[in-house]
Amino acid sequence: MSEFVQVCSTDDLVKNSGVAALINDTQVALFYINDEVYALNNYDPIGKANVMSRGLIGDLKGEFMVAAPLQKQHYNLKTGECMDVEGVSIPTYETKIENNQVLVKL
Amino acid sequence: MSKQKIVVIGNGMVGHNFIEKLVASEGYANFEVHTFCEEPRVAYDRVYLSSYFSGKTAEDLSLVKPGFYEENGVKIYINDKAVGIDTQNKTVTSEAGVTIEYDKLIMATGSYPFVPPIDGNNRDGCLVYRTIEDLDAMKEVAARGKVGVVVGGGLLGLEAAKALVDLGLETHVVEFAPRLMPVQLDDGGAALLKRKIENLGVTVHTSKATTLITDGESCMNKMVFADGEELETDMVLFSAGIRPRDDLAKESGLELGPRGGIQIDNQCKTSDSDVFAIGECALHDGMVYGLVAPGYSMAQVVVNQLNAEPASFEGADMSTKLKLMGVDVASIGDPHGTDENALSYVYENGPEEIYKKIVVTPDGKKLLGAVLVGDAEDFGNLLQIMLNDMDLPEHPDALILPNRDGSGGDLFGPDALPETAQLCSCYDVSKGDIINAVEGGCCTMADVKATTEAGTGCGGCVQLVTNVLNSELEKRGVEVNTDLCEHFAHTRQELYHICQVEEIKDFDTLIEKHGTGCGCEVCKQAVGNIFASLWNTHALAKENVALQDTNDNYLGNMQKDGTYSVIPRVPGGEITPQKLIVLGEVATKYKLYTKVNGGQRIVLFGAQMNDLPAIWKELLDAGFESGQAYAKALRTVKSCVGSTWCRFGLDDSVTMAIEMENRYKGLRSPHKMKMGVSGCTRECAEAQAKDIGLISTENGWNLYVCGNGGMKPRHADLFATDLTKEEVFKYVDRLLMFYIRTANRLERTATWMDNLEGGLEYLQDVVINDSLGLGAELEAQMERQQQTYQCDWEAALENPEFTKRFRSFVNVDSPAEQLFVQERGQIRPATEEDKLAGIAVEIKQIA
Numbered sequence: 012m013s014e015f016v017q018v019c020s021t022d023d024l025v026k027n028s029g030v031a032a033l034i035n036d037t038q039v040a041l042f043y044i045n046d047e048v049y050a051l052n053n054y055d056p057i058g059k060a061n062v063m064s065r066g067l068i069g070d071l072k073g074e075f076m077v078a079a080p081l082q083k084q085h086y087n088l089k090t091g092e093c094m095d096v097e098g099v100s101i102p103t104y105e106t107k108i109e110n111n112q113v114l115v116k117l
Numbered sequence: 118m119s120k121q122k123i124v125v126i127g128n129g130m131v132g133h134n135f136i137e138k139l140v141a142s143e144g145y146a147n148f149e150v151h152t153f154c155e156e157p158r159v160a161y162d163r164v165y166l167s168s169y170f171s172g173k174t175a176e177d178l179s180l181v182k183p184g185f186y187e188e189n190g191v192k193i194y195i196n197d198k199a200v201g202i203d204t205q206n207k208t209v210t211s212e213a214g215v216t217i218e219y220d221k222l223i224m225a226t227g228s229y230p231f232v233p234p235i236d237g238n239n240r241d242g243c244l245v246y247r248t249i250e251d252l253d254a255m256k257e258v259a260a261r262g263k264v265g266v267v268v269g270g271g272l273l274g275l276e277a278a279k280a281l282v283d284l285g286l287e288t289h290v291v292e293f294a295p296r297l298m299p300v301q302l303d304d305g306g307a308a309l310l311k312r313k314i315e316n317l318g319v320t321v322h323t324s325k326a327t328t329l330i331t332d333g334e335s336c337m338n339k340m341v342f343a344d345g346e347e348l349e350t351d352m353v354l355f356s357a358g359i360r361p362r363d364d365l366a367k368e369s370g371l372e373l374g375p376r377g378g379i380q381i382d383n384q385c386k387t388s389d390s391d392v393f394a395i396g397e398c399a400l401h402d403g404m405v406y407g408l409v410a411p412g413y414s415m416a417q418v419v420v421n422q423l424n425a426e427p428a429s430f431e432g433a434d435m436s437t438k439l440k441l442m443g444v445d446v447a448s449i450g451d452p453h454g455t456d457e458n459a460l461s462y463v464y465e466n467g468p469e470e471i472y473k474k475i476v477v478t479p480d481g482k483k484l485l486g487a488v489l490v491g492d493a494e495d496f497g498n499l500l501q502i503m504l505n506d507m508d509l510p511e512h513p514d515a516l517i518l519p520n521r522d523g524s525g526g527d528l529f530g531p532d533a534l535p536e537t538a539q540l541c542s543c544y545d546v547s548k549g550d551i552i553n554a555v556e557g558g559c560c561t562m563a564d565v566k567a568t569t570e571a572g573t574g575c576g577g578c579v580q581l582v583t584n585v586l587n588s589e590l591e592k593r594g595v596e597v598n599t600d601l602c603e604h605f606a607h608t609r610q611e612l613y614h615i616c617q618v619e620e621i622k623d624f625d626t627l628i629e630k631h632g633t634g635c636g637c638e639v640c641k642q643a644v645g646n647i648f649a650s651l652w653n654t655h656a657l658a659k660e661n662v663a664l665q666d667t668n669d670n671y672l673g674n675m676q677k678d679g680t681y682s683v684i685p686r687v688p689g690g691e692i693t694p695q696k697l698i699v700l701g702e703v704a705t706k707y708k709l710y711t712k713v714n715g716g717q718r719i720v721l722f723g724a725q726m727n728d729l730p731a732i733w734k735e736l737l738d739a740g741f742e743s744g745q746a747y748a749k750a751l752r753t754v755k756s757c758v759g760s761t762w763c764r765f766g767l768d769d770s771v772t773m774a775i776e777m778e779n780r781y782k783g784l785r786s787p788h789k790m791k792m793g794v795s796g797c798t799r800e801c802a803e804a805q806a807k808d809i810g811l812i813s814t815e816n817g818w819n820l821y822v823c824g825n826g827g828m829k830p831r832h833a834d835l836f837a838t839d840l841t842k843e844e845v846f847k848y849v850d851r852l853l854m855f856y857i858r859t860a861n862r863l864e865r866t867a868t869w870m871d872n873l874e875g876g877l878e879y880l881q882d883v884v885i886n887d888s889l890g891l892g893a894e895l896e897a898q899m900e901r902q903q904q905t906y907q908c909d910w911e912a913a914l915e916n917p918e919f920t921k922r923f924r925s926f927v928n929v930d931s932p933a934e935q936l937f938v939q940e941r942g943q944i945r946p947a948t949e950e951d952k953l954a955g956i957a958v959e960i961k962q963i964a
């Protein structure tokens with residue numbers, strides 16, 4: 012249904028960390044790890060605040076993850092699934108990098 | 118039946134140990150004990166003699182519990198030397214004229230330091246190192262001079278050199294042999310030891326024979342060497358070996374060895390069957406043992422025989438492990454490989470200054486000896502392999518090669534040891550004893566020490582006993598994994614040392630070399646914290662930013678709605694009216710909620726991320742700085758009004774608190790730290806509920822440490838009393854730096870101290886007596902911290918790269934939507950219900 016939108020340049024990202032972007036009124040968290048960008052909704056469904064972009068990222072048992080900054084639940088960066096609480100997940104979005112530009116499809 | 122009369126000549130370490138053992142033995146009721154003590158005091162701990170220079174008193178060193186001799190009917194003649202033995206009539210006569218008959222006589226006269234026959238060896242300033250009186254003489258000469266030379270580079274000589282350094286002398290060591298510790302070390306190990314010791318400021322001269330000591334020009338004395346060189350010095354300390362004190366035995370007709378020493382057999386009997394000799398005066402199978410443990414074994418052998426139990430002394434192992442001037446050194450078995458077909462393996466690590474060598478039998482199956490310098494962790498392991506004659510692995514070098522990838526673990530884990538293996542030689546504790554202790558409920562090293570005494574002597578066995586303990590606990594299903602997380606098989610303390618030694622300043626290098634994967638919130642936070650403690654670099658610097666946890670990440674505490682708090686520092690809780698007005702103005706302008714918090718300062722809540730730089734700019738302009746309420750660092754120093762205003766105040770607690778806060782602000786630590794300063798014992802500042810607490814007394818400050826409120830309140834322990842301000846700073850500097858070095862992740866000071874083996878007393882020893890010799894280093898590290906302090910927010914505002922982080926979004930300039938509700942004239946975060954009820958509004962709509 013929707014198209015890739017150009018959001019920012021890779022220089023605006025922070026390596027091994029996150030930033031937030033506002034795309035069509037949706038807050039999106041962009042994580043830059045291993046030269047790839049992962050996009051999740053910025054809303055923390057358990058902490059109930061728009062803070063996901065400010066979580067620490069890394070890996071757990073071989074999966075890239077972000078730790079929610081308020082209460083430290085882990086979410087899989089690829090699937091958005093919560094690794095600690097069953098049935099909880101965060102919407103994820105497709106991304107790509109072209110000519111140093113970051114594109115996200117909502 | 119009348120009691121058997123036992124006379125002991127010499128009340129040194131072994132003589133006293135013999136009496137203790139006899140008193141504790143079953144048949145003690147049958148004996149009457151007399152002992153002659155030449156020194157002006159009862160037996161004391163010579164092994165820890167050097168600690169006399171770092172604050173221990175003669176009483177501290179005493180081995181005799183007050184009242185022990187009186188209670189047990191032992192007659193001791195203090196300050197009275199035995200001068201004659203009549204083996205025919207079985208009597209001993211003393212200098213003071215006492216004559217006593219004996220049934221059995223025990224010679225425990227020890228040894229004396231050998232002073233080489235050099236012209237001038239009895240000049241003023243020429244001393245030896247054996248008794249408390251010797252140490253007093255050293256202090257006296259050190260006060261008059263500035264240079265000291267130790268003659269002899271063996272174990273004792275190097276320990277004496279440390280004492281000279283502690284006395285503030287320019288220190289030299291002169292060794293006749295071509296290398297240090299010629300008996301224990303090989304050339305490679307000695308060369309490394311020399312380098313390390315020279316780095317500590319001691320000059321080492323090897324292959325030097327002293328021919329003359331004469332008048333000096335710039336110093337009291339001058340030493341002249343065989344090669345024509347000269348060395349000016351005030352003190353000359355001879356430490357060129359020991360000689361058994363056998364003169365009295367000789368006069369009494371007892372048989373001596375060809376080169377001295379009272380000849381004994383396996384029963385410790387001399388040539389007269391009613392006379393025994395034990396300790397350093399005895400010669401057994403051609404050996405005089407210069408260590409205390411063999412002497413203790415001899416004492417046991419004699420006690421058993423007196424109780425009519427068979428016993429024999431079969432010689433002792435001379436392996437040693439010790440810390441010389443802070444350098445770990447160990448020697449096991451025959452490290453020189455006197456069997457010419459023996460094979461050896463050497464591992465030398467230049468950058469980390471580690472040298473290890475093992476010598477094995479020609480067939481590579483058994484261990485003959487080892488030398489370790491710079492890292493003696495393998496000592497226990499190797500010693501057990503040798504003592505228990507265990508088979509070596511196919512590649513014996515694996516025993517000394519570093520195990521960097523974390524695979525394999527100990528080749529000779531504690532499980533490989535037989536139950537009979539003696540782990541602690543000081544207290545003769547075997548592996549089986551440890552297993553029994555675990556069966557009996559011991560779960561920590563502290564329990565094991567209390568139950569078995571293992572590890573409470575020289576401490577050399579602690580590592581090994583800990584390994585056995587952990588392995589036994591594991592077998593019983595008790596979890597003892599101390600790994601930080603799945604990415605690092607290390608504790609925080611280990612990582613701290615790795616980063617420090619290898620000077621690692623970025624996470625990628627660290628995880629590549631010492632970990633796996635890409636990290637998680639646990640290890641990243643810990644490593645970010647370690648970097649901050651070690652290098653004091655900014656949290657938002659490129660190499661650090663991805664490591665910061667929720668609060669450090671934006672230099673503010675994240676609130677439940679994603680906004681931040683702003684807490685400027687208010688040292689000691691003292692604030693000017695003008696600054697209060699500024700806080701009010703800033704809060705009004707940015708529509709922040711204000712509250713007086715529990716740390717005697719004022720907090721502004723509800724700041725949006727994108728407003729943080731502007732808010733802080735205004736606060737900094739008004740003279741505030743970051744209060745670091747977001748950091749694992751010093752928070753506040755709470756104070757009471759103190760002597761300035763309070764009618765009970767004894768000292769100016771406010772000034773002291775402000776100085777403390779300014780001294781330690783910015784210091785990143787494993788967990789947050791709080792302090793308190795009260796002006797008198799009424800304790801209005803609740804200093805005893807803090808990590809560091811000071812209470813003023815008539816005579817200075819009482820220092821309390823390791824308390825906290827919070828989840829599990831714990832009162833602080835009294836650490837030292839009646840201190841000057843300078844002493845307070847010195848002790849707190851040392852204590853905090855030691856905490857930062859050794860604590861686990863997120864471990865507050867109270868838990869840290871409770872987990873330290875030895876607890877409060879150990880900590881007092883390290884900090885007050887400088888027992889690890891780390892004091893100066895810790896203080897220097899603290900000074901560096903203070904010099905590199907910069908307000909986090911000031912640094913952040915100077916750097917546009919940093920301020921960029923505070924934009925709400927990377928692609929648009931507008932701030933994020935944030936909803937509040939008004940209550941009691943201020944804002945508060947909107948709840949989900951507020952939002953549904955439609956009473957939540959955006960900040961711009963608030964008047």
Ligand code: SRM
Pocket residue numbers: 756757758759762763764765799800801802803
């Ligand atoms: C002003 C203040 C110190 C400060 O600068 O922070 C203070 C000042 C005094 N305290 Fe306090 N206490 C102050 C907080 C505390 C606290 C901390 C707290 O409550 O948060 C404590 C420890 C907690 C507690 O209540 O035990 C505290 C424990 C005491 C005690 C010891 C009480 C005890 O039973 O042990 C006394 C002595 C007494 O009761 O006679 C005391 C007595 C006093 C008196 C009233 C002494 C006196 O008789 O004159 C001081 C008044 C000085 C003056 O000239 O005004 N003050 N005092 C604090 C006032 C807080 C406030 O007004 O809200």
Ligand SMILES: Cc1cc2nc3c(=O)[nH]c(=O)nc-3n(C[C@H](O)[C@H](O)[C@H](O)COP(=O)(O)OP(=O)(O)OC[C@H]3O[C@@H](n4cnc5c(N)ncnc54)[C@H](O)[C@@H]3O)c2cc1C
Pocket residue numbers: 126127128129130131132133153154155156163164165166167197198199200225226227228246247248273276362365395396397398406407408409410412439
């Ligand atoms: C600085 C220093 C550090 C040391 N470090 C270690 C170490 O780390 N590990 C280790 O194992 N060993 C160490 N030692 C060696 C250890 O102290 C000795 O092995 C131990 O003290 C020997 O005990 P002893 O009873 O045989 O002799 P001593 O302790 O010397 O006792 C003999 C006593 O007999 C007295 N005496 C002698 N003749 C007479 C007489 N005729 N009448 C009455 N009294 C007499 C002497 O005055 C002396 O008090 C160290 C020694 C020194 C000096």
Ligand code: SF4
Pocket residue numbers: 757758759760763764765766767770795796797798799800801802
């Ligand atoms: S602690 Fe003592 S000096 Fe301080 S306010 Fe209370 S009563 Fe006064």
Ligand code: FES
Pocket residue numbers: 540541542543544571572573574575576577578579
């Ligand atoms: S070996 Fe000395 S304390 Fe155990």
